[in-house]
Amino acid sequence: MVYCGIMSATTMKLSIKTKKLLEKRRNYPKEPLEYVVTRLLEYHAENAILTKDEIKDVQQGLEDIKSGRVYTTEQLNKELGL
8 A cells, every 4th residue: 555645635524433433443553544545445446346256146146036936034934933
């Protein structure tokens, strides 16, 4: 991660709870919270992308729902005698 260049400043209102959560994620005691937020956003962006297999599984699940190839919890419990 490289931080350089001209930055504009803005104020962000955080609850005390959120600020404490961010502070717990610092890599070192005086790491700026901006770095923490940037790192978390970058991590999320990298890990939020579904793989082709995951997309295929979701599509199959949606097709199963549309075709009625699913059971409610109640139906499954009744069928299993629970």
